[in-house]
Amino acid sequence: MTTRDLVLIALFAAIIVFLGIIPPITLGFIPVPITAQSMGVMLAGCIIGAKRGALAYVLVILMMAIGLPVLSGGRGGLAILAGPTAGFIAGWVAGAYVTGLLAERLVNEAQSGMRQTAGFFIASLIGGIGVVYLFGNLWLAFVTGIGLEKAFVGSLAFIPGDLLKAGIATLAARAVLVGYPLLPQRA
Amino acid sequence: MAIQFTDSSVRFGQKTALHPLSLTLAERRIGIIGLNGSGKTTFARLINGLVKPTEGRVTVNGLDTVADDRAVLGEAGFIFQNPQHQLIMPIVREDIAFGLKNRGLTNAEIAAKTNAVLARFSVSHLAGRRVHELSGGETQLVAIASVVVTGPKILILDEPTNQLDLKNRRLVAATIDGLEQQVLVISHDLGLVDGFERVLLFHEGQLIADGQADDTIRRYHEVAGC
Amino acid sequence: MLRSLYIEGNTPFHRLPVRVKLITLMTASIALFFVSSLQILVPTFVTTLCLYLALGLPWREAFGRIGWIAFAIAIVALATWYFNGLHEALALTFRLMALVLLAAAITATTTISAFMDEITVMLQPLERLGLMRAADVSLALGLVLRFVPEILDRYENIREAHRARGLPIRPLTLFVPLIILTLKDADTIAMAIDARGFRRQ
Known part of the structure; x- marks a missing residue:
């Protein structure tokens, strides 16, 4: 790993922490404020790619584990890793990796804006929502013994908000690709 | 002991950043001036191996910047144009100490060296401060301290008085004056390099004047058209 | 900003080496998943609760830190009650709360640098493998x-x-x-x- 990769990982981890510190943001057309931090998985994968994106999340989780309140709402500490939602935390790493992997395959600089946007959206949906929910619900099902299916049904309520976040993350990732492309130079 | 350029040139892709040049730098105080994009920063970065010559070679006190690049980094310290980027740990004391890690020193030795260098630049009172909250002048002094503590024999400063007020400019200038190392300063602040033994002028990737400060600065005014 | 969740103190738990604390947590988290007897889980929960509350955290802060996770556990417990019955739900609640309290106690009693030293030791094998x-x-x-x-x-x-x-x-x-x-x-x-x-x- 080059020093530049190390720095990009740390800077992106700082961005993820920052997204948890700022107050929730309201969108013009929807009255409910959204927490920005949960977009981080999609942003990390789409902007700095699979390996660096996943490592940025490893770093954030490490910081959380050693007692820094790096998650939104000032949450942190080992307790989160011991709770029933720990699977989602593991899902962030895998989700950022899968998002990045798909973005690296689906998007390149020569494509039209439309195709880039579509590529980022697919990557965000599969990696940022699909993989994160899979990990989260597998753990939840294991902890509770209620079965994977029922766990999934329980988390459906969060899907609309996450689709919206995937949309915002897609547009942001595409704008960053235009302004300062990092994805093509894989780690 | 000197910095030696032998037919050294730098190209980035198609663009020639620095045309071939050969010279020896042995003076204690050397100024580097020129318009924006004239090649002066590329020239300076060749010296500590941050940029490698496309052709020719550069040696620093006998060490080749390509073959002995790690040793060269220890020999020539670089203080960047935006020193905020150079300070990479959250607290001043931690930042200076971090440069001393992985060198086989004990924690006590690291602490002693850190305190000594802060005292040497009269910034002991900043030891516990957050790097991010330092003023422009303080940042510059801490950045110099963070490089000096690792013991380089040559210091290269890129625009050290950029964005400083008059008082801090004078403070930084006096600090540079007091350095025992060989010092190279890239600057648009002509007053800063005025008293130096030797001043180099770059223009469009070429070294076009090299000599006493007065003569080189006069030539710079001609090139700039004012 | 980004102040550590460590709380100054000198309780026996503060003085315990980080490694011992982390191994305890790991062992407990594996062992408790094989236990569903309330006779064991309830006393374990009470022990960890006492441990956590004895650390010198102000009450508000102590509950604030684990409130969000306790809420998540409550939701999950309700679902478990509905699908799998009351005993399962209670076992899950006491099991998870005991682990969460133990983890929160470790967080409150361990400094960042102590954690970092431990992490450096844990990474040594990876470093040796290059x-x-x-x-x-x-x-x-x-x-x-x-x-x-x-x-x-x-x-x-x-x-x-x-x-x-x-x-x-x-x-x-x-x-x-x-x-x-x-x-x-x-x-x-x-x-x-x-x-x-x-x-x-």
Whole structure:
């Protein structure tokens, strides 16, 4: 790993922490404020790619584990890793990796804006929502013994908000690709 | 002991950043001036191996910047144009100490060296401060301290008085004056390099004047058209 | 900002080595999943609760730290009750709460540097295999702590620029310039790290 990769990982981890510190943001057309931090998985994968994106999340989780309140709402500490939602935390790493992997395959600089946007959206949906929910619900099902299916049904309520976040993350990732492309130079 | 350029040139892709040049730098105080994009920063970065010559070679006190690049980094310290980027740990004391890690020193030795260098630049009172909250002048002094503590024999400063007020400019200038190392300063602040033994002028990737400060600065005014 | 959740103190739990605490947590988290007897789980829960409350945290803070997770556990417990019956739900609640309290107690009694020392030791095998360098982890951690305030400042500046130009504040117009400006620093920061010889190749 080059020093530049190390720095990009740390800077992106700082961005993820920052997204948890700022107050929730309201969108013009929807009255409910959204927490920005949960977009981080999609942003990390789409902007700095699979390996660096996943490592940025490893770093954030490490910081959380050693007692820094790096998650939104000032949450942190080992307790989160011991709770029933720990699977989602593991899902962030895998989700950022899968998002990045798909973005690296689906998007390149020569494509039209439309195709880039579509590529980022697919990557965000599969990696940022699909993989994160899979990990989260597998753990939840294991902890509770209620079965994977029922766990999934329980988390459906969060899907609309996450689709919206995937949309915002897609547009942001595409704008960053235009302004300062990092994805093509894989780690 | 000197910095030696032998037919050294730098190209980035198609663009020639620095045309071939050969010279020896042995003076204690050397100024580097020129318009924006004239090649002066590329020239300076060749010296500590941050940029490698496309052709020719550069040696620093006998060490080749390509073959002995790690040793060269220890020999020539670089203080960047935006020193905020150079300070990479959250607290001043931690930042200076971090440069001393992985060198086989004990924690006590690291602490002693850190305190000594802060005292040497009269910034002991900043030891516990957050790097991010330092003023422009303080940042510059801490950045110099963070490089000096690792013991380089040559210091290269890129625009050290950029964005400083008059008082801090004078403070930084006096600090540079007091350095025992060989010092190279890239600057648009002509007053800063005025008293130096030797001043180099770059223009469009070429070294076009090299000599006493007065003569080189006069030539710079001609090139700039004012 | 980003103040550690460590609480100054000198309880026996504070003095316990980090490694012992972490091994205890790991053992407990594996062992308790094989236990569903309330006769064991309830006393375990009470023990960890007493341990946590004896650390010297103010009451509000003590509950605030675990409130969110306790809420999540409550939801999950309700679902379990509905699908699998009351006994399962109670077992799950006491099991998870015991683990959460133990984990929160470790967080409150261990400093960042103690954790970092332990992490460096744990990474030694990986370093010996040439997979990574333990020193890189503390470097990366330092960089995050160093640049979070910087990003917040920049965020404020971008917001002010929006107001000055009369633009509405939208996530896209805020985050995109912020991400680009932040990541653009990577080149100079990396160059500075190499120039200062932090990472000997």
